[in-house]
Amino acid sequence: MKQNIQxxxxxxxxxxxxxIKAELIRQQTEEELRSNPLIQSYFSTFNEQSxxxxxxNYSRKKAIYITKGPAYINIxxxxxxxxxxxxxxxxxxxxxxxxxxxxxxxxxxQIKLKGIDHTTQFMLLSANVQHCPYITPxxxxxxxxxxxxxxxxxxxxxxxxxSWQDYEGFKADYLQQNSDDPDRxxxxxxxxxxxxxxxxxxxxxxxxxxxDIRGEKEQKYRSMARKRQAEEIKKQNLHRSIDNRPYIxxxxxGAIEHFIKEFEDKRLLKFCRAVxxxxxxFDDSMEVEEALETLRCxxxxxxxxxxxxxxxxxxxxxxxxxxxQIACLLPIVFQEYHFRxxxxxxxxxxxxxxxxxxxxxQLCEMTRKQILLGRMLSGESEDFCF
Numbered sequence: 572m573k574q575n576i577q578x579x580x581x582x583x584x585x586x587x588x589x590x591i592k593a594e595l596i597r598q599q600t601e602e603e604l605r606s607n608p609l610i611q612s613y614f615s616t617f618n619e620q621s622x623x624x625x626x627x628n629y630s631r632k633k634a635i636y637i638t639k640g641p642a643y644i645n646i647x648x649x650x651x652x653x654x655x656x657x658x659x660x661x662x663x664x665x666x667x668x669x670x671x672x673x674x675x676x677x678x679x680x681q682i683k684l685k686g687i688d689h690t691t692q693f694m695l696l697s698a699n700v701q702h703c704p705y706i707t708p709x710x711x712x713x714x715x716x717x718x719x720x721x722x723x724x725x726x727x728x729x730x731x732x733x734s735w736q737d738y739e740g741f742k743a744d745y746l747q748q749n750s751d752d753p754d755r756x757x758x759x760x761x762x763x764x765x766x767x768x769x770x771x772x773x774x775x776x777x778x779x780x781x782x783d784i785r786g787e788k789e790q791k792y793r794s795m796a797r798k799r800q801a802e803e804i805k806k807q808n809l810h811r812s813i814d815n816r817p818y819i820x821x822x823x824x825g826a827i828e829h830f831i832k833e834f835e836d837k838r839l840l841k842f843c844r845a846v847x848x849x850x851x852x853f854d855d856s857m858e859v860e861e862a863l864e865t866l867r868c869x870x871x872x873x874x875x876x877x878x879x880x881x882x883x884x885x886x887x888x889x890x891x892x893x894x895x896q897i898a899c900l901l902p903i904v905f906q907e908y909h910f911r912x913x914x915x916x917x918x919x920x921x922x923x924x925x926x927x928x929x930x931x932x933q934l935c936e937m938t939r940k941q942i943l944l945g946r947m948l949s950g951e952s953e954d955f956c957f
Contacts, residue, residue: 621818628821640842667735679781688955698927792945862889
């Protein structure tokens with residue numbers, strides 16, 4: 572195995588070395604957080620459950636800060652990473668749409684998926700769509716269609732979309748848009764523009780017309796369970812021991828910086844601010860500043876379309892330029908994607924996706940328990956064979 576790794580291209584070998592280093596840092600950090608008396612004393616002032624989450628997530632973040640911080644400080648490298656990241660997100664958008672189409676068919680009971688028992692599990696699959704076992708790898712034809720979408724002029728804000736599998740929301744908007752209601756708003760929709768573009772060119776819009784058979788069955792059982800749970804809480808007047816200490820959150824940059832100042836060195840704080848500062852560049856409050864910076868770093872002339880507000884013209888021009896860069900990088904990202912597939916090299920989940928996975932898992936557990944309880948209350952077998 573080691574011999575095979577050594578024969579990999581230099582940039583891939585470097586990536587392996589970086590990931591190994593990051594994992595060692597993560598393990599060492601977690602051990603330090605759990606054993607250092609001073610740090611344990613500090614943690615004692617916070618909610619116990621939040622401390623456990625903080626230890627896991629801070630350990631990962633510190634590993635990222637140390638391994639990636641120096642590179643993030645370099646402005647030019649930031650720009651390169653930015654467009655590569657956006658191109659990768661575009662690639663996953665293709666997979667999200669294919670997963671959503673499967674969800675439509677699964678809900679209509681047209682197909683079965685091994686291991687999928689209830690609708691909420693599609694949210695869990697969405698959070699790690701890079702490794703979803705139910706969808707085919709991205710094809711060249713699908714890539715070309717997405718590049719065509721990028722050049723269509725109908726691209727919205729796709730980057731931080733976090734509800735790719737919101738079936739109920741999309742279905743409601745789809746039915747409203749196709750109704751005879753004279754007050755319907757054809758412009759307001761939660762459906763991603765990419766989904767509509769894909770459906771138009773692939774003829775898959777018919778999937779939204781399928782009945783939600785499975786979802787309706789689930790809701791019957793879950794409604795019964797929620798009613799029973801509410802009755803039990805009221806009847807027993809349950810009082811749980813509540814930890815009133817404040818939460819410590821590894822996704823709160825202020826809390827992270829405070830912790831680093833208390834227990835780490837200044838170099839890590841510098842890396843932290845470089846990495847987190849890069850992420851903040853996508854904040855809506857900095858949209859105009861980010862657009863101006865994008866155009867300054869473009870390295871080529873970018874025309875501005877006429878507009879009553881110069882800010883809108885700048886934002887539109889920067890957006891158009893970014894889409895052109897994503898379109899240029901997508902074939903390269905696509906090539907790396909298939910190299911990873913062929914060599915069984917997984918993608919690492921982002922902090923955002925890890926957080927989504929945790930939330931989706933908790934929701935899945937709640938849904939699973941409610942359905943089984945509803946089945947029992949109906950006098951039926953406590954399983955998902957319905």
